Amino acid sequence: MKTNYKLELVKKNVVQLVSESELYNKLEQSDITIKFGIDPTNSDLHLGHLVPIKRLKTFQDLDYKVTLFIGDFTARLGDPSGTSKLRRKLSPEIVQQNMSSYQEWIFKILNPDKTRVVYNSKWLKNTDLESLIDLFSYENINTLIKRKGVHQRLEEGKPVSMLEFIYPFLQAYDSVKLKVDIEIGGEDQYFNFLFTRAIQQKYGQKPEVIMTLPLLKGSDGNKMSSSSNNIIPLNQKPDNMFGQIMSINDEIMFDYLMLLSTLESEQITEWEKKVRLKEVNPMNIKMILAKDIVSQIFGNEKAEYAEEEFSNVHRNRKMPLEMPEVTIEKAVEISDMQEALIYFQFTASKRQAKYLIRESAVRLNGQTINDPFQKYSPKDGDVINVGKKTFKKIIIK
Structure with a gap:
């Protein structure tokens, strides 16, 4: 398969790419480390997590292996990226409880045989003070203060924990330990990824390629986040998920189609045009979206059942097939x-x-x-x- 074709597939909908030429060179190699990191700060994975996970699936379909990186140690600190609030410190017991079901849901999308699962507690819990001093000496506090969430709170006189300054160092150190070639994440991770590139070079490594993806919006129009109570969780019945997707605003429906569905971009663009011209009922397109997403997670049979349930209750005013x-x-x-x-x-x-x-x-x-x-x-x-x-x-x- 030609590298140009691979490049077009993996960079679809990417917000920030550093850099395209570096990515092209990485794709010409067969043995590369492609990382997506997730901190188990909450027990619920949601549709927002599927955006980068589906990009990992694209790499797997191109015959690359990917690294699912669980930040079980850094989850205890809290990543302030994209937030203006102080993150609470989590106990090891809560972190362990949160991540207990992560792999079950992620492997509904990813191929386990092409996925390496890594936990950063493997090295961070035993890292000695001398290694940490070396790590912290590679950057200064001025760089970290520029982060949007941190800078905003300092301007407003709100508290900023030292743990939040440590977090990007440890995240960068994870990539150093894994010798990461490509890192995928939400667009709110851009600062951390740039910081990581700089740290990798201080350790004599080639900097990772940065690929950030749009943040999926929740039911209130803001970034989907458990702390904002606006998520569509993965851990629920298929018919419930179907109904929640049907309840999203028409304005963000096409973001969901582009970022989560298996449908072709050309088809989505055509539908968007027809909805704008009022030639198509947006409810009909949302039905296709909901069925597509539910099918990816639970399979075609359960997606069809969820569609039937929704139609019975909401369109035909019939009773559901199952009820308490x-x-x-x-x-x-x-x-x-x-x-x-x-x-x-x-x-x-x-x-x-x-x-x-x-x-x-x-x-x-x-x-x-x-x-x-x-x-x-x-x-x-x-x-x-x-x-x-x-x-x-x-x-x-």
């Missing part, structure tokens, strides 16, 4: 629908129950309920739903 069941004794007495919502834990207060019913958000066996005081006696197989997503089936012993 609530088992009760035959003798249980419930007087009205208001009381039923509280008893079956749709809500905790009479006030909220009344509001939901009067807003026509409650249905019993598919029929809208408008009166909070409508008489109700539970029957086996009854289905109550609040809104389009919350269904419960009543089972009587």
Whole structure:
């Protein structure tokens, strides 16, 4: 396969590339170290993590091996890249708990046989003070203060931990230990990667090629991040993920298509044009997007099931194929629908129950309920739903 063709594939959607000529030269070699690092600061991987992981998959498809780098040691410090907040220090126990499921989800995309998994605690936990002094002597504090998040907090008189100045040194040292040729990450890692290149050269190594990718936006339009509570987690049921993808704003739908889908760029561009001209309903394209992403993670069969569930509930106003069941004794007495919502834990207060019913958000066996005081006696197989997503089936012993 020609190197120019490989180059076009791997640099698709790249924000910062340092440099294209260096990348070309690396791609002409067969044995190179391609690194993507992730710090297990949270237990949930999300769709934002898939952007660089899918780029690793592109390299694997071109017959390169990749290195999945788990920063189990540096996760305890906290990377301030792209944030204006002080990161909390994590215990080794929390880090271990967070990363327990990482590989399970990542290997739904990557080929394990072409992936080397490395943990930086292997060398950092035993690094001696003399080695650290040598490392810290290679750069000065002036460079680190220029980081956006750090500089902003210093200007505002907010605290900045010494650990945050240490972090980029240790991240660079990881690349030195691995002799990294190419590093992939989000665009918020650009400063760290430039810093890494400088440190590698101080150790007599060739600097790594920098490849940064766009940061996926979450439900609020900002960077998808667990700390911002705007993520679409990987660790959930396929139909839930399908529904969450369907709920993203139309404005960011095409970012998801470009960064996460398996669809051709030309097709996506054509759809974007047609949506802008109101020739195509964006909901139809979002259905294709949701099915494509869910299929990559869970397989075609579960993606088709998730699509059917979504269509049943949201488009055809049918009941879902599966729903939670609530088992009760035959003798249980419930007087009205208001009381039923509280008893079956749709809500905790009479006030909220009344509001939901009067807003026509409650249905019993598919029929809208408008009166909070409508008489109700539970029957086996009854289905109550609040809104389009919350269904419960009543089972009587």
